[in-house]
Structure formats: C-alpha cells, structure tokens
Amino acid sequence: MFPILALAIPGLATTLWRTSLEAQTSQPQIVTLKGRVIDLTCAVKGKVMTGSWNNVAEDHMMEDGSIQKACATLCLKGGQPAALFADNKITAIFACNPRGTDAAPHQGYTLAGYIAFAAEVEGYWADGKAESGIFVPLRIRRGILSAERRYSEGGGWKELYCGPIESKS
C-alpha cells in the first residue's frame, strides 16, 4: 500500500504543478459538464459497502446501516473532496472543493450549496482531456434554473476559485 501511495502522491503533485504551469502559460480548453455534485468520499465508501452508488444524494448510508441526514452537505462543508456524477458513474473528480468567493472569501465551501443537485460545471480537464478524470472547476450553476436566473446577466453562474491555480491577485 505504502509504495503505491509513495508513487501516487508525487505523481499527483506533478500533475497539479503541470496544470498550474499550463494555466499560467496557455489557455486551457474550457468545457461544460453536466451531472450531480457529490461528496466523493461517501460516494466511494457507499459503493464499496453496498456495491452500488447509494451515497450520491444528500442523505448517506453509514457503515452500521444507519442513514445520516444531510451527510453530503456536512462533508463538503468539512472540506471533503467533491465530484460530478452522471449516467450512474463518477464523471469528474474536482481538483478542489473551493472555499469562499470574491465577496466572501472565507465563508463556506461553495460546492456544498450545490450538493446532490443537477448542475452545470464549467472548467477544464487537468490533462487537457477527460482521461485523468480530474477537472478544474471554474464556475457552477444549477442544472435546473428559472428563466429569470438563466437569462439574467450572470446567467446564474457562480465563480469557483480553486486555490492558487485560480486565485486572483
């Protein structure tokens, strides 16, 4: 186990470094993904425990079989990693669970407000294509929006700031 981790961590760091470098030196191809924002940790644990994707909504099944209400929101507010779920599979692992916005940089984890909802997420793949499954989210909006919000000036989008990669000076 340890040797695999020892290899994986430098590998991830290298990927992120390259991603950061690419972001600074060239414009990544921006794509929009659709799916449901989920708490990656509970989703994966639930899959291992039950053999199916039971923990991709708001309430989650615990190891003792009990149901934890609002577990997904609690987890993302706690800084757990997030992902996008569509067509009964995880379609993207978010490179960050960004905290705060320009207006409120130290308040809350933005993705927690979208947990289990259909969402559109705009961003770019860490390796320029979907193969790595790691996605740098730049902004997000609900997948189902009123006409008022969808056609408003901001289009219902909320900016996501992925730490140093997307930080604004």
Added chain:
Amino acid sequence: MKAIQELFVISVGISLALSGCSSTKGDDSSLSPDLSPRSALPFSEPLAVGDPQNNPADAYLVTSDTGKVFVSWTEQVLDGQGRNVFIGTVASEGQQLSEIRQMNQQPISGHGGENLAKFAVSPGDQVAAIWTPFSAEPGHPGLPLKLTHAEDGEPFSAEKVLNDDQKEVSRANFSGMGTSPDGKIFAAWLDGRNDLDAKQLFMAISEDGKTFSKNYSIAPAACPCCRPSVNFLDGGQTVLVAYRENALPSGYITPDNVRDHLMIRSNDGGRTFSDPVVISDDGWVPIGCPHAGISIDVDSWDTIHAVWWTGGRAADEAGIYYTYSEDGGESFIPRQLISKTAEDTVLHTQVVADKNDTVYAAWVGIREERPQILLTHRLAGQQQWSPIDHASDTSWNAIYPMLTVDNEKLYVAWTERKGEASQVNLRTTPLVGN
C-alpha cells in the same frame, strides 16, 4: 435557439376525445406545431405599476366580486434592505392606478417570484394579505408568515402572524389564497413546523379576513418551493387545493422523487380533504428545486382548468401543458401540449377563465434569448387554441405573468428585469367572447 425549440402548438389532441379518463398521461404526438406566431389581441399600452425609482416587482392580480381589479406589487425599501408591498386598483380601463396603499410595516422578503405576497378580497372589497417578511440572516431561515387586513380603501392593520406554531424561526412560505363565493378567505401555504423531511401543506380559514382559524395540515408532503393554488366549486361547497407533490417524501433531492401536480378536494368547507388526484402523470423528477407551481381556474360550468410547466420524463416532453376536469377534480383529461420548451429552464404559467368561459393561458416563453410573456386563448366549447400573442415586447427579461378578468377586459401583469433594475407592467385587452 430556444425560440426555435419552443414550438407553439395549435392543438387538437385526439386524446381530448378521451375526456374524463382517469389516466392523465397525455399523447402529445397528435399535436401540430405552428411556427409563425401572430398577435391577435388588441392590447392597451403598458401601464407602469409602482415607482420606477424603487424597482417594482412581484405583481399579483385579483378581481373582487364588485368587479374592482386589484394589483399588488413590491418596491425596494429606500436606504434599507427588503421590500415594501403596495396594493392599488386599476382604473380608467387599465391606464391608471388609484387607491394605492402600503400593506406592510416591516420590510418583506425581496425574493418574490414564486414566493410572492398574496392577497384575497372579501365582500365589501376588504383585503387580507400574507407574505414572507425580510430576513437578514444568511441562508434565509425563514420568519413567520405575516398577515394584514384592510376595509375598503382604509389603511392596513398592524401586521400579525398567520402561522400559529409560535416559532421564531418558521418555515412557512409559498402561499396561495382564495375567496370562496360565500365570502370566506382560505389561505394555504407550505409549512415545515414539524421538522419532517418534507414540508406539509397547511391551511387556515377566515370568516372576515381579520382573524384566521387554527392552522391545520391538509397534505402530508408537498414540494417545498412551489406555490399552492386555492379554488372553489359548487358556490364554495367544494374547496380545491392544487400543489406539487413530493413523492417519497423527502426534503432532499433524490433520483426517484417525482414532482408532478396533485389536487385535493374538500366537501365540508375545508375541514377535511380527499386523497390527492394526479392532475397529470408527467413523471418529472427534477434534480433540483422547481420553484414553479401550477395555475388553476374554474369557469362558470365548474370546469377546472390547469396550466403548468413540466420538464417531463424526457427532454422532448418538456413544455407548457393544459388539462381540465369536468367532474369536480376527480379526474383530468390527458394533458394537452401548448408549447414545447427547454427541459432545464423552469417557466411560470397562469390560467384564467372569463365570464364567457373563454380560457386564457399565459406563460414565460423564450424569444431571441429573452424571457417574454406569451398568451393564448380558447373559446368555450372549442378545443383549438388561438395563435400566440406577445403580451410583452421588451429588451428586458419579462417574467412571472399574472392574469385576471373583469366583465370587459383581460388584465395581464408581469415583472421585467434588466440587471439589478426591475419594473412591473400591466396591459389590458377586451375579452375575446365579447
């Protein structure tokens, strides 16, 4: 692009021949599209409602039994947060507002939209109004539903609390109101006082508009963000309440939580209600919050008319739909498509029947990437809807249509937004059957 998707339909559904069927899943395939919308109704020039400096929004319309047309709207509080809510009557054939009164003392919620302030008019043109007050707390924990009352033309009373759960932080909102033909006022709203996963549908009744009865639950689980509708049959003997279901029940978003519209009926003055009837088996499972209730009206033959938006079971089923019931809401005919729309954009609807039983349907349609207020009508006894009319024609986003009628005119009001600015417009047109 969206405009192309939204095909207006002159609709003669074969399915309509099945009037009275208990199955309500419609056959939409028999409907023929009309891609060339034309304007047929002679609308008046728009009347700007409210003080344009204060960004009016959230129009609501009611015609009293004396034939007065009342309109309410909200305006931004000057140098403060939240909004004020006003009411006036429409005079001079829709070209002027009169008897304008402010209804609130404390600021009301600025969210409006689906959760807008409502009012009902009882005999003698007394007005009772309810709304969600402004909350400065993040996350909008919710405050009690506020209630006020006024005699004809008089100032409004001090605000009271409608929900009787005595909780400082209440989850009572998204209301509907109606005045029965015998003059009682019925208020229904979504209430989370019992801390269940889902909100319950609550009701209170007033004999005089000043005081309301004890609150009581009339449905165990309702979609927590869609307004209910209150209507009457049999001269007020039957009370109808329509609301969006929350099937599991669960307040959370799950992949199998159908959010179709239901109707419950009371034959004992609102004390007890029937089991719910599915108005249309749309099978819509939104992974999100719809924020769009159904619109219901009843004509002079006690036929119940309903217009709503659904995302459908599949993207190509999304649209504005119509149905009706001729058996007091025990069943509805299969739905009839009025307009195809995008599946990811929630649209608001309105329906009203006039004295000639002409049915008017209004909805938000997307035209050239802008929401606009569209309108169609069908004459009594006919199955065919008219060509489309554009009530709004603006570079602003036109949203949240409201309809009412008096003996002469159809009244259409809506909110327009552009950036942070908003305005309310109202237009009239002579009744078609006249």
